[in-house]
Amino acid sequence: GATMGPESGTSEVACEAGGKVAITTGGGFSIRYARPRYQNTAVNGYFDTVRGTGLAPASGYNAAGRGLPDVSLLGHSYLIVVDQSLVLVDGTSASAPAFAGMVALLNSYRIDNSSSPVGWLNPALYATNGSFANDITSGDNKCTSVYAGTYGSYVATCCTQGYTTTTGWDPVTGFGSVKFHDFIQDLSGVTPSSITVPSSSGSSNSHFDAWSTKVVVGIIAAVIVVAAVIFY
DSSP states (O other): OEEESGGGTSOOEEOOOBBTBOOOOOOEEEEEEEOOGGGHHHHHHHHHHHTTSTTSOOSOSOTTEEEEOSOBEEOSOEEEEETTEEEEEOSHHHHHHHHHHHHHHHHHHHHHTTOOOOOSHHHHHHHTTTTTEEOOOSOBSOEEEEEOSSTTOEEEEEOSOSOBOOSSSBTTTBTOEEOHHHHHHHHSSSOGGGOOOOOTTSOOOHHHHHHHHHHHHHHHHHHHHHHHHHHO
């Protein structure tokens, strides 16, 4: 999923189209794939929270389907280079590779601490019940956008279908926006007190820093490739 807000110094909310925002974060329930067991607690918790309230979604969805997304990350105003020009882009095609970089760092840290790679990530995420995430409780995914003819200008087109954020897991931003430090701690398999992660104080692990550099470069390259596909 995608969020927005911190890039402009405001509170983090679900990414919603309109104005200078090009996309709305996706989410919902699959009509093709059944809900996996590891999602039951989180998804049932969502339905318990919204049942009988104004947050309950309009009919027409498959409540037994696989819930989406699992997690989110900032998805608005990624600065990339296209044809030698700096361009701001939006999308889960930006937030997804950024999160993939975090997963690569997680596996690197686990291996560095004599553990195995995390393996199948999804059940591991749900086993924490989202303790690593910033719970997003503002926004919805009921609107899409129409390009207004001027670069960076979009008009939102909305409908009754869709979902609204709430506490805990929801079909807008999943568990919420991933907090990198907590993500590494909660899924590293290492006692949290023994983990040294780069912080604002400047203390860091040299192996971690080396991998950070590699992954940041990888993320930038991935986003540039995505942008090239979109624009060409």
